[in-house]
Amino acid sequence: MAGKIIDPWGSELVEDYGKIIDDFGLDIFSPEIFPEPNRIMRRGVVFAGRDLKQISNAVKNKKKFYALSGIMPTSEKIHFGNKMVVENLRYFQEHGAETYILVADLESAAARGVELEEARKRALGFHIPAYISLGLDPKKTIFYFQSENMGVVRLASEASKRITENEFKAVYGNADPGRVYSATTQVGDILFPQLKERMPGIIPVGIDQDPHIRLTRDVARRLKQKYKFFLPSGLYHKYTPSLDGGLKMSKSKPESVIELPEDMKSVKKKIMRAKTGGRDTVEEQREKGGEPEKCVIFELYKQHLIDDDKELQRIYDDCKSGKLICGEDKQNCCKLMEKFMKNFLEGVEKSKKDISKLKFIIK
Amino acid sequence: MAGKIIDPWGSELVEDYGKIIDDFGLDIFSPEIFPEPNRIMRRGVVFAGRDLKQISNAVKNKKKFYALSGIMPTSEKIHFGNKMVVENLRYFQEHGAETYILVADLESAAARGVELEEARKRALGFHIPAYISLGLDPKKTIFYFQSENMGVVRLASEASKRITENEFKAVYGNADPGRVYSATTQVGDILFPQLKERMPGIIPVGIDQDPHIRLTRDVARRLKQKYKFFLPSGLYHKYTPSLDGGLKMSKSKPESVIELPEDMKSVKKKIMRAKTGGRDTVEEQREKGGEPEKCVIFELYKQHLIDDDKELQRIYDDCKSGKLICGEDKQNCCKLMEKFMKNFLEGVEKSKKDISKLKFIIK
Numbered sequence: 020m021a022g023k024i025i026d027p028w029g030s031e032l033v034e035d036y037g038k039i040i041d042d043f044g045l046d047i048f049s050p051e052i053f054p055e056p057n058r059i060m061r062r063g064v065v066f067a068g069r070d071l072k073q074i075s076n077a078v079k080n081k082k083k084f085y086a087l088s089g090i091m092p093t094s095e096k097i098h099f100g101n102k103m104v105v106e107n108l109r110y111f112q113e114h115g116a117e118t119y120i121l122v123a124d125l126e127s128a129a130a131r132g133v134e135l136e137e138a139r140k141r142a143l144g145f146h147i148p149a150y151i152s153l154g155l156d157p158k159k160t161i162f163y164f165q166s167e168n169m170g171v172v173r174l175a176s177e178a179s180k181r182i183t184e185n186e187f188k189a190v191y192g193n194a195d196p197g198r199v200y201s202a203t204t205q206v207g208d209i210l211f212p213q214l215k216e217r218m219p220g221i222i223p224v225g226i227d228q229d230p231h232i233r234l235t236r237d238v239a240r241r242l243k244q245k246y247k248f249f250l251p252s253g254l255y256h257k258y259t260p261s262l263d264g265g266l267k268m269s270k271s272k273p274e275s276v277i278e279l280p281e282d283m284k285s286v287k288k289k290i291m292r293a294k295t296g297g298r299d300t301v302e303e304q305r306e307k308g309g310e311p312e313k314c315v316i317f318e319l320y321k322q323h324l325i326d327d328d329k330e331l332q333r334i335y336d337d338c339k340s341g342k343l344i345c346g347e348d349k350q351n352c353c354k355l356m357e358k359f360m361k362n363f364l365e366g367v368e369k370s371k372k373d374i375s376k377l378k379f380i381i382k
Numbered sequence: 383m384a385g386k387i388i389d390p391w392g393s394e395l396v397e398d399y400g401k402i403i404d405d406f407g408l409d410i411f412s413p414e415i416f417p418e419p420n421r422i423m424r425r426g427v428v429f430a431g432r433d434l435k436q437i438s439n440a441v442k443n444k445k446k447f448y449a450l451s452g453i454m455p456t457s458e459k460i461h462f463g464n465k466m467v468v469e470n471l472r473y474f475q476e477h478g479a480e481t482y483i484l485v486a487d488l489e490s491a492a493a494r495g496v497e498l499e500e501a502r503k504r505a506l507g508f509h510i511p512a513y514i515s516l517g518l519d520p521k522k523t524i525f526y527f528q529s530e531n532m533g534v535v536r537l538a539s540e541a542s543k544r545i546t547e548n549e550f551k552a553v554y555g556n557a558d559p560g561r562v563y564s565a566t567t568q569v570g571d572i573l574f575p576q577l578k579e580r581m582p583g584i585i586p587v588g589i590d591q592d593p594h595i596r597l598t599r600d601v602a603r604r605l606k607q608k609y610k611f612f613l614p615s616g617l618y619h620k621y622t623p624s625l626d627g628g629l630k631m632s633k634s635k636p637e638s639v640i641e642l643p644e645d646m647k648s649v650k651k652k653i654m655r656a657k658t659g660g661r662d663t664v665e666e667q668r669e670k671g672g673e674p675e676k677c678v679i680f681e682l683y684k685q686h687l688i689d690d691d692k693e694l695q696r697i698y699d700d701c702k703s704g705k706l707i708c709g710e711d712k713q714n715c716c717k718l719m720e721k722f723m724k725n726f727l728e729g730v731e732k733s734k735k736d737i738s739k740l741k742f743i744i745k
Contacts, residue, residue, distance in 0.1 A: 126539070176437055195547045
């Protein structure tokens, strides 16, 4: 490994992020490349990127660039991964990015059987308000529905001709037509803002989405002569760990995950059962101190619940010193989570009222 | 083989059509299933189909159905295969079909590098006028550009999720993303007319296009619960043979092919060199007679140049009896071809003037 992930509270929950960086050929993320890095950037939760120099330059020199992400309007739930995406989108939005949110209604219709009309209803009625509630500025955001964007289709069609079956399989494992169609459509989405005006773009995603970024960069390179596209940059955050300490919260294990929104009674129960960095007995913990690096609760604080670095440091120290015991800490976590969930839901309701003012493009 | 291809002048130029019917699991075409079959239907040039009963019923009972074909606006040339497609489209159009012509501009941009604007220009400036010149009634035809039709995209996206990689490979040999994108888009094109109103549809094509029909039928079956689509029917014509007697005219061998349009000087040269059913010497031919079944010139008469069955029969008999010798016959062929080419080009010019009256849909 060529460098070190800078994480002041060094999480040991998942040790394979270094390996991911090596395997995927990513750049390690250093928060100092961006002015006033946001919370998850400076805390090592954002841990890797691709081609960030061009975005850093654009931010510092106030040049045009874009930030883009998508919404899959299936269930009326999002997750902590979406929250981190919005946090990064918001950072770039506040630092000058033209911001795009696409609604993957074509995909939700084809892959999940959620009809276009229903997908539209869910996007407008929940997903977009949720993103706004989490910090996206609707006045500075350009929205579109995949099902109305022929520019994306045109790019997807061209992209498909620039990828061989073997390359596709090397990235995705197989070349199932459904996967091919989705992946090439995503390539179209990622490059779409440059149809109007070529500029660097940043796609903040969970690390599992890197294959799309890589594929899009390959395609952009091959379409260079025609479109002169900038290759899109990727920014990767760690997963929010599963409540039992595993790599990632997963809907397939309901006990491992907190959804947004989720009933607080259920959330509290899950938090009280979560894996911590506590010792076998209270006595032992008072003596040796806890291990916040191994604690899911601390990771929730770090990633989502505590904004103030000093407050986070205090909890870290109190845990380390044996002053703070897990039971008490979990009660605190429940309180913070309750507050967060309440704010989130109030924000959703508030944003719904302004939904008619959004800027949708049809191209 | 379950039956016999009815071809009153039994071409021996290509004997594998029986095998194709077996291999592809097609139905042998019997002209009597349609009232007043057109020239290529009654002459065995149209030789196979899929699911023609529903079209036959629609024609006879004046029920709604559609006929559909596409234009690939790359070079400003078409070929005799297109001419046969138009001949069949025209037949169905005259027998009540709602007729659709799609311009595959997305495909021409992605696969052939012909930009959308250029593709549009060529479609309006040549391909559509050429189809009208060959008999398509523009007033009864609905046109669209792939690049403007989101309904097709929506269907293509859904289709992609209903096909496995292995199925795709069994049909097309590989699952190259470009091929997947094109093929699923074609599925969307073929089913598109039923988005508005479900009804049987007939797709007249060269036999090499059957894979698309098969794939579309599979997809339509799998989308049945949602859309209740009729499975599209296919109607297959033989190829116009290569001038040297091979299976098919091919642009890759310029000597084998007559394009529409093509300079008559070049065409005449090619015709004079074409393979005939003539004997080694004129004397032998006078004595034994020629073999029109093996003659490319006779096949051109049958497929394209002679409308009157009696006239065709007379040539057949004169050749068989030794009365008609190849040199003289080729001169005759040149004359008929010249007349055809002149009419074709005049028709193109005439149709261009009315191009603004076409009915284009954007959906």
